[in-house]
Amino acid sequence: MQPLTNRSKPVQTREMTFLEKLYLPAIWTGMVITLKHFFMRKATVRYPEVKREFSATFRGKHVLKRDDQGAERCTACGLCAVACPAEAITMVAAERKPGEEKLYKEEKYAAVYDINMLRCIFCGFCEEACPKEAIFLTPETIPSMYERSDFIYHKDRLVESMDKRIDISKRQEKKLAVNN
């Protein structure tokens, strides 16, 4: 190596003794430590049998919440789509017709609500931006699929069903301090 300056300081290296050159003691100490771990508690999870759960605050697949009467909370205000850094959300708003009060909570609702899971980076910004507490991220991962179009989640896969409600009460409160 040619240093840019001639003021380099050589590294002091001591000649190794014969015993050290054999490397046997070094290998032995390493082996003892690894052997000890045979008798310690295992750090691993025995995966296919035991599954490690994600914590309740994990940011995974989205869910569009319904309220207790089963009406969809989302009003298609579009704030989540504006906040999304990955531009993963598309929606089409529609006017609620008389007689649909049970289905949609407010006068406006999202007729189409798509999230492209290939674009989404699971930042949780949509959850933070939503004023109606309609969209949440859940500790569920997106499974792999064969077609790219399968990754565009429509409302049928996003809106929660009433018989299998998703508990979001353990998620952390995020919008304490943002005001307008």
Added chain:
Amino acid sequence: MQDEETIPQTTSTEEFILNVGPQHPSTHGVLRLKVTLDGETITHVEPVLGYIHRSIEKMCEKLSLRQFSYVTSKMDYLSSHMNNQACAMVVEQALQIEVPTRAQAIRILMCELTRIASHELWWGASGLDLGAVSPFFYAFREREMITDIFEETCGTRLTMNYMVPGGVMADIHPTFVAKVKEFIRLFKLRFHEYDELLTGNTILINRLKGVGVLTKEDAISWGCTGPVARASGVSCDIRKWYPYDGYEKLDFKEILDSEGDCMARYRVRMEEMKQSAHIIDQLIDNIPEGDFQAKTKNVLKAPKGDYYTRVETARGEFGIYMVSDGSQTPYRLKFRSPGFSNLSALPHIAVGAKMGDLMAIMAMFDLVIPDIDR
């Protein structure tokens, strides 16, 4: 007699070009090195970049001041907290937002945990590069505890997006303090294993000592920062020189070494892990009460001007230069990533080393390729 004259008296070697990477296990990513060899000795190294270029800087020009930090987690994915922090800090500097003390303490705790996690991964992976397999498992055992802590508080395990302008995204999880304490206890208990397995190991010392010497002057001229520069004796810890987010109130040492070889880089990182644990020790019981986020407007607009902030990531100085034209999005962003400058010193110090030493040098540089390419 005639025959003897045609046979050359000395054996000469021929130049040989070898491609290391882009798919080589020890480049830890898609870095390609064009290595010119003379026998076993390296005569020239040329890093070829661009295999994972995503034009993040350009992308950021389109994103709002709140959004652009979300892409930076994907740069140095092992220091994603620090990257987000730098983004948050540049916005705070532009808009003069005061960060609450609680948020500052949480930020420092997260950053130091990240530093430990990053150095753990480096330790394990460099052991793997040099032929020791079990360190990898022991390093990941501890690192897993940290990612579990992150998962509970921040919501993800690698790309955090946790630090936002004005503070942090969410308050710490109720179990955070207990878990961090438990981690620090186990970490200190198990640290001797690291020393016994690798640090004092003659095989490792033989591979690292005197290899890839980077002098102090060279480290400065190549713009090296972080553990690479500190191993050559350059004092460059941003946490000491330009304290941010309350580092000035804490008691910790900047680790310096003078030899500048691979072993020195190894020692600096090992000591830094201990210092990070020491910082966490001081803070974990004294997280101030209060808000975790300052009150900010929904739409942030930075005043016209240019701003620069820097943080110390696990690899060195990470700086953001932002030019704002007064709109919602930055006019231009420039990231100064530590990996890029550190890599530029590699061709210089690898000349004259053996091919096997190149792996050791690269392992001790702790390169993260997405950080270099952006």
